[in-house]
Amino acid sequence: AQSVTQLGSHVSVSEGALVLLRCNYSSSVPPYLFWYVQYPNQGLQLLLKYTTGATLVKGINGFEAEFKKSETSFHLTKPSAHMSDAAEYFCAVSVPNGSGNTGKLIFGQGTTLQVKP
Amino acid sequence: DSGVTQTPKHLITATGQRVTLRCSPRSGDLSVYWYQQSLDQGLQFLIQYYNGEERAKGNILERFSAQQFPDLHSELNLSSLELGDSALYFCASSVLSSGSPLHFGNGTRLTVT
Numbered sequence: 001a002q003s004v005t006q007l008g009s010h011v012s013v014s015e016g017a018l019v020l021l022r023c024n025y026s027s028s029v030p031p032y033l034f035w036y037v038q039y040p041n042q043g044l045q046l047l048l049k050y051t052t053g054a055t056l057v058k059g060i061n062g063f064e065a066e067f068k069k070s071e072t073s074f075h076l077t078k079p080s081a082h083m084s085d086a087a088e089y090f091c092a093v094s095v096p097n098g099s100g101n102t103g104k105l106i107f108g109q110g111t112t113l114q115v116k117p
Numbered sequence: 118d119s120g121v122t123q124t125p126k127h128l129i130t131a132t133g134q135r136v137t138l139r140c141s142p143r144s145g146d147l148s149v150y151w152y153q154q155s156l157d158q159g160l161q162f163l164i165q166y167y168n169g170e171e172r173a174k175g176n177i178l179e180r181f182s183a184q185q186f187p188d189l190h191s192e193l194n195l196s197s198l199e200l201g202d203s204a205l206y207f208c209a210s211s212v213l214s215s216g217s218p219l220h221f222g223n224g225t226r227l228t229v230t
Binding site for chain 1: 211219
């Protein structure tokens, strides 16, 4: 069964500093990986996804993530934090197409990012 | 705007009651997913429908049920409500192709008093 672990339920950075949100996954087959962001009182918005190919993927709002199979990780980074980045971030995994593929996502517990001025 | 519409936005009801949450997927998406988000459990997958048929079941209580109609909208029915059912319920939709992301609505916040 697939699972996702996000290290750190709260991360605080200063505006302009590097953002690093950690995600490790467990899957018996190469997974598809996603990062979503949730702003207060809103739904989840897709930041980026990894399916196959290039292991460094770029997303919206200057975020990127790197798939590292050997470390079973998919950490999210942004070189310079902005106040508007304050939100909750979720890492998610799904299993690629097969006879039982449903496309459902298994989410981590989320990481709240605080950006200090 | 994700294109997924959920109604109502807020729902306040008493224990023991029954409510129905509604979801309209993005145009062209055949698959609908329901998730429950609470502080202690996080985002939990409840159930998935694809083109009117149940496709996958997660941690959905027997008091909860769902269906997807021919026009592809979906409803989540919650009955015999308990205080612990208070949560944010999200609907998401996708095209269900390899690697396709889920597109989420803004959720229905259910408060059981």
